[in-house]
Amino acid sequence: MPQSAAMQFFKDLSLSAFTAGFVAVLVGFTSSVAIVFQAAQAFGATPEQITSWMWALGLGMGLCSLIPSLILRQPVMVAWSTPGAAVLATAGLAGSFSMGEAVGAFMVCALLITLAGVTGWFERVMNRIPMELASALLAGVLARFGMQAFAAVQTALPLVLVMLASYLFARRLLPRYAVVLTLVAGVAWAAGNGQMRWSAVHWALATPVFTAPQFSLQALMSLALPLFIVTMASQNLPGVAVMRATGYQLPVSRLITLTGLTTLVLAPFGAFALNFSAITAAICMGPEAHPDRARRYTAAASCGLLYIAVGIFGAVVTGLLTAFPQELVVAIAGLALLGAIGGGLASALQAEAHREAALITFLVTLSGVTIAGIGSAFWGVVAGSIALFVQQYGRPRAPQAPR
Numbered sequence: 001m002p003q004s005a006a007m008q009f010f011k012d013l014s015l016s017a018f019t020a021g022f023v024a025v026l027v028g029f030t031s032s033v034a035i036v037f038q039a040a041q042a043f044g045a046t047p048e049q050i051t052s053w054m055w056a057l058g059l060g061m062g063l064c065s066l067i068p069s070l071i072l073r074q075p076v077m078v079a080w081s082t083p084g085a086a087v088l089a090t091a092g093l094a095g096s097f098s099m100g101e102a103v104g105a106f107m108v109c110a111l112l113i114t115l116a117g118v119t120g121w122f123e124r125v126m127n128r129i130p131m132e133l134a135s136a137l138l139a140g141v142l143a144r145f146g147m148q149a150f151a152a153v154q155t156a157l158p159l160v161l162v163m164l165a166s167y168l169f170a171r172r173l174l175p176r177y178a179v180v181l182t183l184v185a186g187v188a189w190a191a192g193n194g195q196m197r198w199s200a201v202h203w204a205l206a207t208p209v210f211t212a213p214q215f216s217l218q219a220l221m222s223l224a225l226p227l228f229i230v231t232m233a234s235q236n237l238p239g240v241a242v243m244r245a246t247g248y249q250l251p252v253s254r255l256i257t258l259t260g261l262t263t264l265v266l267a268p269f270g271a272f273a274l275n276f277s278a279i280t281a282a283i284c285m286g287p288e289a290h291p292d293r294a295r296r297y298t299a300a301a302s303c304g305l306l307y308i309a310v311g312i313f314g315a316v317v318t319g320l321l322t323a324f325p326q327e328l329v330v331a332i333a334g335l336a337l338l339g340a341i342g343g344g345l346a347s348a349l350q351a352e353a354h355r356e357a358a359l360i361t362f363l364v365t366l367s368g369v370t371i372a373g374i375g376s377a378f379w380g381v382v383a384g385s386i387a388l389f390v391q392q393y394g395r396p397r398a399p400q401a402p403r
Contacts, residue, residue, distance in 0.1 A: 005070045012295040013302070019180040020289035020336070021302030024077070024280035027145075027333040029310065030324065032082040039085040040270065042092025043102040052209035053270030058311025060262045060271045066304025068255060074248050075284045075300035077239070078259055079277035081231040083375050088272060091222050100214035105223035106272045107213055110263035112228045113273070117257030122232065126240045126252065131347065132354035133361050133384045134241040139344030140365025140380055141238045141278050142337045149334020156327035162189045163328070167335045179288050179336045186328045197323045205313060208269045226373055231273045234375035239276025241377075245344055246285040247293065278377075279333070282340040357388035 036057070040050045057080045064078035092102065116122045153160045166185035170178035190196050236256065243250050259274040283289065284299035348358040361384030369376045 008073075009070060009298060009301055013298045014290055014295070015180055016176050016288065017284075017290045017296065017299040018302045019177075019183060020284050020286075020296075020299040021304075021306060023179060023183065023332055023336055024277075024283045024299070024303045025306040025310065026324065027283070027329060028079050028277065028280040030326070030329045031333075032080075032085065035082060035085045035089060036080065039088040039092060039272070042089050043097055043099045045099060046209075048207065049099065049209050049211070049270065051204075051206045053272075055206035055208050055311045056266040056269035056271040057274075058206075058307050058309075060266045060274045060311075062304045062306070062308030062311060064255075064259055064262050064274055064304075065307060066301050068258065069297045069300040069304060072250065073294065073297050074250055075281070075289075075297045076250060076255060077277040077281035077284055077300050077303065078255075078274055079235070079280060080271075081227070081235050081273035081275050083230045083234040084227045084273045084275075087226045087230055087373060088223065091226065095218065095222050097219055097223065098214065099211050101216055101219040102223060102272075103211045103268050104213035104215040105219045105227065106267035107264055108215070108220055108224035109227045109231070109273055110260050110267055112224070112260075113231065113263065113275075114257055114260030116232065117253045117255070117260055120253040122236065122256060123240075123252040126237070126244075129241075129381060129385070130354055130388065131244060132351055132358040133348075133381060133388070135245045135344045136348035136358035136361035136384060137238055137241040137365055137377060137380055138245040138278070138282065139341055139348055140362045141241075141377055142282055142341045142344065143362075143366050144368065145279060145330065145337055146334045146341050148330040149332075152327040152330050156195075156325065156331075159186060159189055159193075159195070159325065159327055160331050162186065163331045163335065176291060179332070182335055183332050186332060187324070190325050190328055195325045195328075197325075204316065206311060210268050211270075213268060227273055230374055231275050233378035235273075235275040235278070237381065238278035238377040239281060242278050242281045242285060243276075245347060246282070246340070248285060279337070283333075283336050286337075286340045286343075288336055288339055353392070354388065357384045357391065360384050360387045 036053065037050060040053050061078050061080060065076055068076040163182050163186045167178055167182040170181040174181065240252055263271050263274045284303055285296060289296045289299035348362060349355050361380045364383045365376050365380030367376055369379060371379060
């Protein structure tokens with residue numbers, strides 16, 4: 001990074017922001033890495049190719065988060081497409097596609113994402129979604145993680161209680177470091193009770209493996225198009241909703257173009273789809289990352305640096321992140337997102353004219369329903385928009401309350 005940007009970054013960086021970036025990587029990685037492994041194996045990937053996928057995805061996510069965050073001084077969070085990986089895992093097994101055909105599909109998907117960014121059509125659609133519906137979408141996406149945090153008491157009651165107590169006392173005494181202290185307490189408890197799986201750590205660097213693309217109509221229809229649709233509807237849509245709900249006006253079209261071009265370059269090494277993140281973005285864009293909105297970009301930049309480390313050190317970082325008990329991961333995610341969930345609900349329900357439509361958006365999104373392979377975030381917006389249209393069309397527009 002340029003020297004001036006680096007100096008400003010270290011000047012603005014805080015422990016709470018770095019911890020938010022670490023928690024974002026921990027949650028984003030451990031919650032879906034198994035699905036990425038399954039997708040790679042569905043195309044007959046060798047262990048070396050799976051490591052290459054981690055290298056390409058880590059590098060792509062890291063650079064697309066780090067560089068724009070430093071340039072714009074706003075948090076930009078990019079992740080791999082988790083629903084896209086699920087689509088690939090299913091379609092790959094059903095269609096018996098080769099790795100070359102998969103790479104060709106990744107490149108076609110990347111071109112379509114780039115086209116969506118260059119033309120600006122996706123941003124124009126997002127601009128027509130009322131803020132109340134965007135906030136309801138955000139709350140619905142994040143609420144499932146909040147519920148999982150408390151559901152974890154069924155399998156790890158002492159660990160979750162220790163983390164909850166740490167969070168509540170820290171919020172009272174040291175609110176800026178509540179998530180930091182909660183994470184430390186959880187790791188200390190897990191380590192003291194032998195719940196950390198240190199055997200998962202293996203010392204090895206990742207090596208990129210190039211796979212020449214192959215293009216076929218079957219792979220286009222079965223892999224590329226479904227991957228593009230679920231990435232835009234189930235990832236980029238809630239990702240933009242998080243930006244809007246947290247008050248960041250980012251250049252959506254240019255950033256989507258960046259993710260598409262980066263995917264295109266790294267696709268032969270295993271980067272299947274890069275997109276805006278939602279859950280992890282809320283962690284880095286909320287007040288828990290830093291009370292000063294102008295300095296929260298350091299959380300996203302820290303996340304980017306850590307993702308680059310994931311890519312370069314491959315198996316080492318993979319082992320470290322997967323050493324954490326699953327209950328610790330879901331608990332720290334849920335507690336770190338409490339503020340974002342509450343803020344989303346408050347914003348969604350404040351205007352009476354949009355309240356019912358926002359509530360429908362929230363409930364459909366929270367339901368987790370999947371129709372035609374597209375996740376509940378998309379259908380939540382569709383349901384809420386239809387409700388709003390039926391209720392408001394033809395009526396005089398009520399004056400908007402100041403935001």
